[in-house]
Amino acid sequence: MSPISPDDLHRIFKNLDKNNKGLVSTQELHHLLEKIGIHTTLEELENFVGRTSLDYIDFLFFYDAMVKARMQEQEADDVHSSHDHHDNDLFKAFKVFDLNGDGYISCEELQSVLSRLGLWDKRSGQDCKDMIRVYDENSDGVLDFHEFKNMMSVPPTSDHSET
Incomplete structure (x- = not known):
């Protein structure tokens, strides 16, 4: 008006x-x-x-x-439109990780994508199950879109301590 x-x-x-x-x-x-x-x-x-x-x-x-x-x-x-756009971008990212298209990101899918992106070192001995467990609200061992969205909304923290 x-x-x-x-x-x-x-x-x-x-x-x-x-x-x-x-x-x-x-x-x-x-x-x-x-x-x-x-x-x-x-x-x-x-x-x-x-x-x-x-x-x-x-x-x-x-x-x-x-x-x-x-x-x-x-x-x-x-605000609603901006929120929808953000969710749409997050959903596109989710689909990149959901390799088999079942609506969930498994440990294997997460590790595979992170490896392809050069963000996963197999020799580190880390287990991606621990990464998923942090955001897996219903403890089913996989991340659904809601859990993925929560994970992506958490600001990064620094594990580095000054010496």
């Missing part, structure tokens, strides 16, 4: 005020909102407005509240 100039708001109010009494009923306002694609019940609108008619000042406050609500809605949509 883009901002409307004060002159345009005044003109809208005058057009809604059919009987020139300086008041716009919530029924008239409801009709206008429906015409511009904002769907609500008359009862919801009256509860939001807190009365059955608005003078010009109340109308301006109502408009301001609508703009702020729309901006908050857009911000929430942006």
